[in-house]
Amino acid sequence: MHVVVDLNKCQDHGQCVFSAPSVFSLDARGKLAFRAEAEATYVSPPLGDDHRDDVEEAADVCPLQAITVED
Numbered sequence: 001m002h003v004v005v006d007l008n009k010c011q012d013h014g015q016c017v018f019s020a021p022s023v024f025s026l027d028a029r030g031k032l033a034f035r036a037e038a039e040a041t042y043v044s045p046p047l048g049d050d051h052r053d054d055v056e057e058a059a060d061v062c063p064l065q066a067i068t069v070e071d
């Protein structure tokens with residue numbers, strides 16, 4: 001499973017951080033930390049199934065629909 005974040009849609013609201021704090025975080029400037037790793041589309045390394053419920057909730061609550069979960 002991978003998390004894919006469209007960084008052009010994301011507006012750094014941070015709801016994903018509350019839903020899946022083991023995967024999502026904000027940096028010291030309040031920006032989604034993945035911005036340091038990708039320009040437009042962040043693709044996570046493989047994530048274990050123990051993260052699935054949290055990242056699916058993050059995808060649901062993201063107000064910009066910027067998160068997708070891919071197998």
Ligand code: SF4
Pocket residue numbers: 005009010011012013014015016017024032061062063064065066067
């Ligand atoms: S909830 Fe969506 S818009 Fe907010 S920081 Fe996370 S990915 Fe970006």
